[in-house]
Amino acid sequence: MDSISALPNVTVETARELGLLPEEFDRIVQVLGRVPNYTELAIYSAMWSEHCSYKNSIVWLKTLPKDGPHMLVKAGEENAGLVDLGDGMGCAFKIESHNHPSALEPFQGAATGVGGINRDIFTMGARPIAQLNSLRFGLPQEARTQWLIDGVVKGIGSYGNSFGIPTVGGEVYFDACYSQNPLVNAFSAGIVKTDGIIRAKAEGEGNPVYIIGSSTGKDGIHGASFASKDLSEDSANDIPAVQVGDPFMEKLLLEATLELAATDALVGMQDMGAAGITCSTSEMSASGGVGMRIDLDKVPLRQEGMAPWEILLSESQERMLAVVKKGREREVEAIFEKWDIHCVPIGTVTEGGQLEFFWKGERVASVPAESLVLGGGAPVYYREFREPEYFREYQAFDLDSVPQGTDLKSEALRLIGLPNIASKAWVYRQYDSMVGTVNMSTNRPTDAAVVDLRGTPKALAMTVDCNSRYVHADPETGAMIAVAEAARNISCSGGVPSAVTNCLNFGNPYQPEVYWQFVGAIKGMSKACERFATPVTGGNVSFYNQTVLKDRTEPVFPTPTIGMIGVVEDKKFITPLGFKTKGDLIYLIGESRNDLASSQYLVYLKGIEASPAPAFSLEEEFALCNQLQMLIRKGLIQSAHDISEGGLFANLIEKSLPGGLGFDLTTDAALRKDCYLFGESQGRAVVSVRPEDEDAFIDAMMLNGVGFDLLGHVTKGSIRIDDEDWGHIDDYRAVYDSALAKALGKDNHA
Numbered sequence: 001m002d003s004i005s006a007l008p009n010v011t012v013e014t015a016r017e018l019g020l021l022p023e024e025f026d027r028i029v030q031v032l033g034r035v036p037n038y039t040e041l042a043i044y045s046a047m048w049s050e051h052c053s054y055k056n057s058i059v060w061l062k063t064l065p066k067d068g069p070h071m072l073v074k075a076g077e078e079n080a081g082l083v084d085l086g087d088g089m090g091c092a093f094k095i096e097s098h099n100h101p102s103a104l105e106p107f108q109g110a111a112t113g114v115g116g117i118n119r120d121i122f123t124m125g126a127r128p129i130a131q132l133n134s135l136r137f138g139l140p141q142e143a144r145t146q147w148l149i150d151g152v153v154k155g156i157g158s159y160g161n162s163f164g165i166p167t168v169g170g171e172v173y174f175d176a177c178y179s180q181n182p183l184v185n186a187f188s189a190g191i192v193k194t195d196g197i198i199r200a201k202a203e204g205e206g207n208p209v210y211i212i213g214s215s216t217g218k219d220g221i222h223g224a225s226f227a228s229k230d231l232s233e234d235s236a237n238d239i240p241a242v243q244v245g246d247p248f249m250e251k252l253l254l255e256a257t258l259e260l261a262a263t264d265a266l267v268g269m270q271d272m273g274a275a276g277i278t279c280s281t282s283e284m285s286a287s288g289g290v291g292m293r294i295d296l297d298k299v300p301l302r303q304e305g306m307a308p309w310e311i312l313l314s315e316s317q318e319r320m321l322a323v324v325k326k327g328r329e330r331e332v333e334a335i336f337e338k339w340d341i342h343c344v345p346i347g348t349v350t351e352g353g354q355l356e357f358f359w360k361g362e363r364v365a366s367v368p369a370e371s372l373v374l375g376g377g378a379p380v381y382y383r384e385f386r387e388p389e390y391f392r393e394y395q396a397f398d399l400d401s402v403p404q405g406t407d408l409k410s411e412a413l414r415l416i417g418l419p420n421i422a423s424k425a426w427v428y429r430q431y432d433s434m435v436g437t438v439n440m441s442t443n444r445p446t447d448a449a450v451v452d453l454r455g456t457p458k459a460l461a462m463t464v465d466c467n468s469r470y471v472h473a474d475p476e477t478g479a480m481i482a483v484a485e486a487a488r489n490i491s492c493s494g495g496v497p498s499a500v501t502n503c504l505n506f507g508n509p510y511q512p513e514v515y516w517q518f519v520g521a522i523k524g525m526s527k528a529c530e531r532f533a534t535p536v537t538g539g540n541v542s543f544y545n546q547t548v549l550k551d552r553t554e555p556v557f558p559t560p561t562i563g564m565i566g567v568v569e570d571k572k573f574i575t576p577l578g579f580k581t582k583g584d585l586i587y588l589i590g591e592s593r594n595d596l597a598s599s600q601y602l603v604y605l606k607g608i609e610a611s612p613a614p615a616f617s618l619e620e621e622f623a624l625c626n627q628l629q630m631l632i633r634k635g636l637i638q639s640a641h642d643i644s645e646g647g648l649f650a651n652l653i654e655k656s657l658p659g660g661l662g663f664d665l666t667t668d669a670a671l672r673k674d675c676y677l678f679g680e681s682q683g684r685a686v687v688s689v690r691p692e693d694e695d696a697f698i699d700a701m702m703l704n705g706v707g708f709d710l711l712g713h714v715t716k717g718s719i720r721i722d723d724e725d726w727g728h729i730d731d732y733r734a735v736y737d738s739a740l741a742k743a744l745g746k747d748n749h750a
Contacts, residue, residue, distance in 0.1 A: 018045035068535035081537020106151025126190030138179030162247035167431035169449035180547035215302035285369035294347035386512035417739035461495030475520030483528035486564035494573035495566030507555025578658030590684030601678035
């Protein structure tokens with residue numbers, strides 16, 4: 001019993017094959033006081049992978065703001081972030097990536113991403129109420145993009161719809177840099193009573209340890225390691241590292257878990273995500289300062305002949321690890337029997353902090369839990385970073401070198417049909433947005449998704465945002481813009497920004513130019529989150545998002561996706577994005593500039609990619625959000641929509657479409673007309689005001705010094721710019737509604 005089973009020929013080369021560095025192998029030998037066997041080495045390879053340990057990012061992640069007035073759980077303490085909503089309610093929310101699995105097996109990759117993020121939420125005792133996603137693909141006309149988006153959208157829809165949680169919003173972007181390596185970021189939010197939070201902690205010597213949920217198979221083995229390396233032409237061989245999901249099992253698991261949470265028999269619980277049993281046992285043990293004895297031969301298996309290390313590293317879905325109070329076993333087991341779910345004791349909590357894994361009575365691995373985890377003994381690295389050559393080229397962009405278009409009207413129609421601006425209806429029609437009946441923004445669109453907090457006057461606003469082209473052009477400014485845009489969306493919808501989760505998608509951290517992008521994005525995110533008092537509650541880092549070809553490496557644009565939630569204190573404050581009534585006044589809040597930098601117009605209609613991030617001021621953004629919140633609470637505006645991709649013109653079209661209305665507009669003679677209409681300078685929103693409220697609106701606007709300008713009026717459907725007829729909203733609707741489906745070669749009514 002005291003001997004450790006060993007396999008021969010475990011060397012530095014074995015470690016290298018498992019993704020460990022030579023110095024990491026030496027460190028493992030030092031920690032254990034001996035050469036590890038293969039099972040132990042496999043454990044370290046998973047837990048010290050980038051995906052689990054954040055070894056190349058944690059030094060910068062620690063600089064993000066984590067404290068705020070509503071925080072119940074700080075980043076990294078539990079499965080997801082948790083903020084106080086008042087009235088005895090908390091919101092658990094998180095965003096995570098499933099990029100590499102989706103690149104190889106898009107349906108299951110995306111589906112299990114949805115399943116995993118929802119388990120993070122309900123493992124904390126919170127019932128998921130809404131999902132969002134942020135998706136990035138290559139150019140829509142490419143066959144690979146069409147294959148990927150087909151599978152990813154079906155995977156999200158299949159899992160989410162079957163699981164019974166509405167998908168209430170998100171974003172879809174297209175750019176050539178994502179052709180081989182798509183990004184699939186899944187967000188989930190749930191509601192929990194603040195006195196019923198489940199902790200991811202093991203405590204109490206002798207307390208039994210249970211595995212709950214699906215049987216364990218070979219799917220997902222080395223999934224964490226797979227997510228911590230480059231995609232290459234040989235990555236198809238890693239398809240067994242992609243997990244397979246079962247949403248119906250997850251639904252049963254959800255209900256059984258929440259029933260268990262209502263008892264006092266539970267000590268702690270954690271989802272089995274990356275690295276499976278290895279991760280959940282080590283993290284729960286390290287969190288509680290205890291150890292565990294685990295009998296792997298008691299784990300329910302669905303495949304014969306699995307080796308102990310395979311059982312430990314399997315990432316089979318719909319599984320949880322739970323520690324329950326000794327003496328309450330039968331009560332717990334009865335709950336899961338009712339739901340026809342495995343609930344099998346596989347070990348006990350021990351003193352001393354050691355994880356000991358046994359197979360048919362033989363000890364096959366013995367490692368200190370603390371040595372495996374982030375914040376414990378997992379390695380931490382300071383990586384070199386260096387400004388890339390393209391940055392100076394982008395900064396040298398000269399607007400005067402861009403000739404003004406001679407037919408802006410036809411360019412406007414083309415702009416509305418660009419994939420990053422046109423309607424994403426082909427995507428979101430495949431999601432169930434109304435299951436659970438909490439969605440309050442389907443029939444009356446708002447900038448952020450808004451869901452009902454039943455039994456209270458409140459609602460919850462949520463959004464995911466990132467313009468990765470801006471971040472590529474200037475990582476620090478681009479990341480600040482991502483936070484600011486999320487805050488604008490929350491504010492335009494009637495909410496007050498509360499907290500942030502992030503999904504940091506970057507290339508290879510060992511490339512100094514990529515790491516420079518990462519460091520800049522963290523700095524920008526920190527500044528913006530501090531200013532908006534929106535602490536970062538957690539999320540994940542996804543490196544190695546690039547394609548390695550024979551002659552070059554192509555990283556994706558740096559994409560720090562921001563998931564933000566906000567509280568709408570009273571449902572009467574919910575503000576639609578669309579115009580309401582013909583004759584209402586249209587006002588711009590914020591300042592327009594002679595700026596086309598990184599705009600969709602400049603890139604796709606003028607063919608110029610090398611330009612900086614658009615004009616941005618963090619103080620102007622903060623003032624804009626405060627002003628919008630004040631106007632909404634005074635009841636002075638009928639609609640609000642922030643200006644983002646496509647500029648002012650795209651904003652006005654998007655405001656016109658929901659009600660079939662139009663607008664007349666007088667441009668600013670002091671600015672280039674193309675900049676005024678299509679530029680994407682930040683810190684702006686468009687609102688509509690009833691004529692009888694104009695004086696009160698102007699008085700309110702004069703209080704805080706935020707710039708504003710009367711643009712024109714809402715029309716019955718005609719569009720006029722500087723007294724020129726630019727057509728009817730139906731002309732633009734025909735393009736806007738069908739452009740993406742046409743580009744993808746799909747039926748728009750899929």
